[in-house]
Amino acid sequence: MPERNEAFMKQIKLGLIGAGERGANCYAPYALKFPSEVKFVCVAEPLADRRNTFGKTHRIADEDRYEDWKDMIGKGYELDGVIIATQDRQHYEPAMAAIQAGLNVLLEKPMAETAEKTKAIVEAAKEKGVLLMVCHVLRHTPFFQSVKETLDSGVIGEVKSIHHIENIGYWHFAHSYVRGNWRNTEETTPMIVAKCSHDTDIFNFLLGGKKCERISSFGSLSYFTRANMPEHATKNCMEGCPHNKTCLYSAYNYLDDREMRQNFRDIVMRTDDREAFLTHLKESPYSRCVYQCDNDAADHQVVSMVYEDGVTVSWQASAFTMDIKRQTKIMGTKGELEGSIDEDQYVVRDFATGNETTIKIHTPRTLHSGGDECIMRNFTQALLNPDKESRRFGAELSLQGHVMAFAAEYSRKHDGEVVVL
Ligand SMILES: NC(=O)c1ccc[n+]([C@@H]2O[C@H](COP(=O)([O-])OP(=O)(O)OC[C@H]3O[C@@H](n4cnc5c(N)ncnc54)[C@H](O)[C@@H]3O)[C@@H](O)[C@H]2O)c1
Numbered sequence: 287m288p289e290r291n292e293a294f295m296k297q298i299k300l301g302l303i304g305a306g307e308r309g310a311n312c313y314a315p316y317a318l319k320f321p322s323e324v325k326f327v328c329v330a331e332p333l334a335d336r337r338n339t340f341g342k343t344h345r346i347a348d349e350d351r352y353e354d355w356k357d358m359i360g361k362g363y364e365l366d367g368v369i370i371a372t373q374d375r376q377h378y379e380p381a382m383a384a385i386q387a388g389l390n391v392l393l394e395k396p397m398a399e400t401a402e403k404t405k406a407i408v409e410a411a412k413e414k415g416v417l418l419m420v421c422h423v424l425r426h427t428p429f430f431q432s433v434k435e436t437l438d439s440g441v442i443g444e445v446k447s448i449h450h451i452e453n454i455g456y457w458h459f460a461h462s463y464v465r466g467n468w469r470n471t472e473e474t475t476p477m478i479v480a481k482c483s484h485d486t487d488i489f490n491f492l493l494g495g496k497k498c499e500r501i502s503s504f505g506s507l508s509y510f511t512r513a514n515m516p517e518h519a520t521k522n523c524m525e526g527c528p529h530n531k532t533c534l535y536s537a538y539n540y541l542d543d544r545e546m547r548q549n550f551r552d553i554v555m556r557t558d559d560r561e562a563f564l565t566h567l568k569e570s571p572y573s574r575c576v577y578q579c580d581n582d583a584a585d586h587q588v589v590s591m592v593y594e595d596g597v598t599v600s601w602q603a604s605a606f607t608m609d610i611k612r613q614t615k616i617m618g619t620k621g622e623l624e625g626s627i628d629e630d631q632y633v634v635r636d637f638a639t640g641n642e643t644t645i646k647i648h649t650p651r652t653l654h655s656g657g658d659e660c661i662m663r664n665f666t667q668a669l670l671n672p673d674k675e676s677r678r679f680g681a682e683l684s685l686q687g688h689v690m691a692f693a694a695e696y697s698r699k700h701d702g703e704v705v706v707l
Pocket residue numbers: 303304305306307308309330331332333336353354355356371372373374375376394395396421422423480654
């Protein structure tokens with residue numbers, strides 16, 4: 287039996303907008319694991335199979351399943367909160383409508399596709415007095431909670447600089463940022479906003495809300511372009527491309543057994559039927575030649591940041607890595623801390639004694655190093671007392687991280703111009 291969280295006195299009633307990968311598969315399973323804490327009572331999702339699968343799994347009556355969030359919000363359900371997990375450019379409208387309807391919201395990141403719209407959402411929530419929490423799941427993980435406690439304990443002294451590397455993973459990058467949902471900034475948001483607003487959020491969290499004052503960035507789309515296309519490559523790997531046996535990015539590689547393929551294979555289609563998978567893959571964007579897509583997401587990028595009191599942060603992201611891994615090194619006046627959330631441990635080195643202590647984190651084997659489950663727990667707990675919890679979980683800090691990410695993208699597009707925040 288799953289453990290019950292004793293803090294819960296009543297069952298929280300939620301609505302879901304967007305029963306896709308995140309909404310249905312990352313957050314909603316919490317309601318199945320802890321049914322006495324939380325229940326989804328309505329869902330909005332235009333794709334009938336997703337809507338009905340979700341409806342059946344969560345025992346939502348047919349009349350409480352909607353094709354569009356507009357119909358669901360207008361119905362006046364007595365919800366404790368709503369989760370908005372539509373695509374990046376489909377957040378602003380439902381978020382504003384939900385807030386205006388007086389609903390507490392858990393909103394996927396990025397909150398919106400521009401800094402202005404992002405600020406407007408946060409302002410609206412403040413004015414309306416509703417809880418707005420953003421799915422910055424990393425901040426909620428046992429790993430970063432532990433790192434924060436260690437920093438706050440003072441063992442490494444005053445933090446002077448942070449170096450953070452986001453190894454995106456070559457296969458992940460090709461899937462999401464060349465072929466998939468985040469490939470084209472006109473249709474979605476820039477890579478640094480979509481993916482790395484998590485990282486700017488983490489810096490702000492670890493630095494205790496210190497403000498970033500200046501930011502600059504370089505980077506480009508350098509590799510996944512027509513200039514690097516091998517001769518005679520077909521537009522779709524599955525149209526007899528002569529390079530399938532040697533190309534790192536052949537769509538047929540979705541079928542190999544390496545663990546890193548599994549998640550992305552499931553995103554293409556969840557099935558054990560190989561033939562059905564291949565038929566779907568051929569029709570999907572995920573079999574397109576990576577050198578002939580309509581992509582413009584930067585495949586490597588660096589950002590330099592200066593915070594209050596001169597604290598510096600350097601961050602870099604790259605498509606060209608084997609693993610999908612975040613690595614963090616934090617340098618203080620008395621010691622340093624170094625580790626990776628994806629390896630569930632970090633070390634603390636003490637300058638005075640020369641001692642090195644390894645801190646191992648016991649992370650639940652769920653997505654995002656436990657972050658998806660932790661944010662659901664925190665959201666549902668906060669809904670028991672949204673006024674009080676707005677301060678702890680509200681979107682103010684998230685807003686700061688978003689503004690930084692938009693500023694970094696501006697700087698990247700303007701040859702590294704320093705943006706004063
Ligand atoms: N927090 C994280 O760690 C994290 C990780 C990955 C993605 N994301 C973000 O989560 C969001 C969702 O990503 P995803 O991979 O789940 O996308 P997805 O495309 O799988 O899901 C979005 C769903 O919204 C539905 N939708 C579209 N219009 C709608 C409408 N009018 N009403 C209701 N539903 C509608 C779509 O049909 C789709 O099923 C994105 O903004 C993405 O950037 C966050």
